[in-house]
Structure formats: C-alpha cells, structure tokens
C-alpha cells in the first residue's frame with residue numbers, strides 16, 4: 469500500500485498533471501484562468517488572496533530549494549541559529565497562509581455571496597485540500613519541530629528518487645501517518661492541478677511588471693444597473709462564429725497536446741510501472757570505505773560513500789554517510805547516520821560515547837541502541853565485510869524511521 473502512495477500515486481498525479489494540463493492548454497487554452505472573482509467583492513478577496521499568495525509562494529520556495537540544492541541546504545541548516553530562525557519564519561508564513569485560506573473559504577460561504585455563485589464543486593474540493601495542506605504543515609512544524617532538518621534526510625531523498633526515476637520510499641514510509649498525509653495531500657494538489665482553476669499559476673501575467681499602467685473604467689449597461697457584472701454578461705451572450713481555419717488549428721493543437729501528453733506519460737509511467745511490477749529492483753552495491761588498518765579499534769568515525777544509484781547530475785547528493793565503528797580486528801559495525809525518530813542526522817560524541825540527535829534530543833548508546841528520547845528503535849545498520857584488507861559496506865536503502 470505504501471508503494472502505491474509514495475511511488476505509484478506521485479507518478480499518477482504528475483502524469484495526469486502534465487498530460488491533462490498540456491491537453492487542456494492546447495485544446496481549451498482560454499479556459500486557463502483563475503476565473504477571477506475580484507470584480508464581485510474586492511475587499512474580502514484582498515484579505516484572503518494577499519496572505520495566501522505571498523505566504524504559499526515563499527513556503528513553496530522553501531520546500532523546493534533544499535530539494536534542488538541539498539548540499540547548500542545542509543550547510544545552511546547545520547547552524548542552530550539559522551535553523552531556529554528559518555523554522556520560526558516557516559511557522560509564521562504557515563499561519564499567514566492559514567489566515568489567507570480561511571478568508572478565501574469564508575468569503576464563499578454565505579448563500580448570498582456573489583463569489584459563491586461562481587464557485588464550482590471542484591473549487592470547494594481544491595480549497596479544502598489546500599486548507600488541509602497548510603494546516604497539516606503548520607501542525608507538523610509545531611509538533612515535530614526542526615522539520616527543515618529532517619525534511620532533508622527524509623522527503624528530499626524520496627523526492628529526488630522520484631525525479632531520477634529510481635523510486636525509493638524507504639526514507640518516508642516509516643514517518644508518522646500525520647506527516648505522510650501531508651506529503652500525499654501535496655500530490656493530491658498536483659493531481660487536481662489541471663482540473664481546477666489552479667492552472668492559473670501558469671498564466672502569471674509577468675508582463676504586468678514592465679508594461680505601462682492602464683486605466684480601467686466601468687462600462688455598465690444602463691438598462692441593467694442593479695445586476696452584478698457577471699449577470700450582465702450572462703444576460704447578453706453573443707456567440708462568436710468560428711471560421712474553418714480556426715477549427716483546423718484547434719484540432720491540430722488538440723492532437724499535439726495528446727501527443728506531447730502521451731510521451732510525457734510514457735517517460736514517467738514506464739519506469740514506475742516496472743518498479744511496481746518488480747521488474748526493476750533497487751540496486752545493492754558494495755562500496756569500499758578504506759583500508760581496515762586506517763580505523764582504530766574502539767573508535768567510531770564518519771565515513772562517506774556513493775549511494776547505489778548515483779546519476780551523472782546528482783552532484784553532491786550522490787554521497788551519503790554512515791558511522792563506522794571498529795569493534796575488533798575483524799569486526800566492524802556501520803550505523804545509519806539517520807535517527808530512527810524522524811530521520812535527522814545523528815552526531816557522535818566521543819567523550820560521552822553516545823550518538824546524539826540534535827532535532828528532538830534522541831540519544832543512542834555506542835552500539836546503536838536507544839538511550840533516551842523519542843527514537844523508538846536502535847539505529848539501522850548496514851552490512852559490512854572485509855575484503856583484501858579493505859572495509860566494504862553494502863549500500864542499500866535503509867528504512868531509517870519507525871516502521
């Protein structure tokens with residue numbers, strides 16, 4: 469089931485978003501609109517639209533940047549002060565968004581609201597999903613703090629594995645259901661994207677930034693002074709006849725949309741289908757960590773190695789790390805660097821002989837068992853072997869959190 473939610477469903481959502489989005493763009497281009505209701509009641513819209521759009525844009529950027537630049541994000545978040553400032557800023561933006569979406573929903577609730585008259589069932593579904601998304605995000609930030617840190621070692625590897633078409637959900641399947649639901653509802657938003665007015669994000673009028681200002685003058689029909697503008701428009705429909713050349717052009721664009729959508733679906737659909745059918749396994753590769761003699765008995769050191777499926781464009785993210793402990797002449801143990809609570813990287817404190825998780829205070833003994841704090845189980849370990857005097861580690865995806 470988790471394979472479905474964290475591997476198949478994201479691909480289904482993305483495939484539909486791309487295919488239906490392209491189809492709609494080429495065949496029904498003029499339905500790409502936010503169906504602005506600004507003319508209906510501007511004041512209420514302001515209190516919802518401004519906090520929502522500013523808040524959600526910044527939050528999306530904050531989610532995307534660590535995903536695209538994980539190495540830089542790790543450096544930035546490695547400092548406790550910066551982490552605290554970013555965490556508080558994120559919570560403030562989340563609350564700002566909650567206020568915005570609440571106002572956007574509230575303005576459509578009254579029966580006599582003009583905005584309600586133009587609200588479709590899909591609008592309600594979208595508003596509720598978006599409301600859940602921001603509420604759950606704020607809840608996670610409040611109750612599972614330091615999300616910026618553990619997001620890097622849980623969601624980021626999973627999302628990058630989806631993009632690289634080597635899906636691997638091991639880092640998220642053990643997270644608390646509440647956090648999982650936040651990830652899944654994010655993909656529900658993507659799924660709803662081409663079916664709702666959300667498509668307007670691709671119709672952002674950037675040219676407004678540099679075009680000369682324009683003066684808008686009301687031009688109401690004097691015969692219908694009492695009716696709202698949309699009712700006036702509806703009261704005097706003027707169908708525009710299409711000429712054959714226009715029909716042909718539209719047919720061509722529709723076919724083009726289907727073709728591009730089909731190719732996109734194949735690109736993301738075939739690898740994910742192969743993975744789900746078991747035709748494609750996540751590879752396990754032995755990686756050399758160094759000569760056995762370079763590790764001292766009784767010491768724990770950090771070792772880094774390439775993950776099993778590095779891609780040419782992975783850059784620094786192809787490297788992963790573990791804690792290696794030499795127990796005896798031929799005995800080595802390699803611990804996962806990720807805490808079993810929410811996946812934050814644990815640190816080795818040589819003076820205390822303990823692993824410490826900086827996120828929520830989890831502590832592990834030198835053998836990886838839990839000493840205190842929220843981690844529910846010992847640190848995961850990698851298989852290790854000695855070969856020709858070299859220490860090797862089996863790089864395989866580890867379920868790093870609670871399962």
Ligand code: FES
Pocket residue numbers: 618807808809810811812825826827828829830841842843
């Ligand atoms: S991630 Fe919460 S204690 Fe480690």
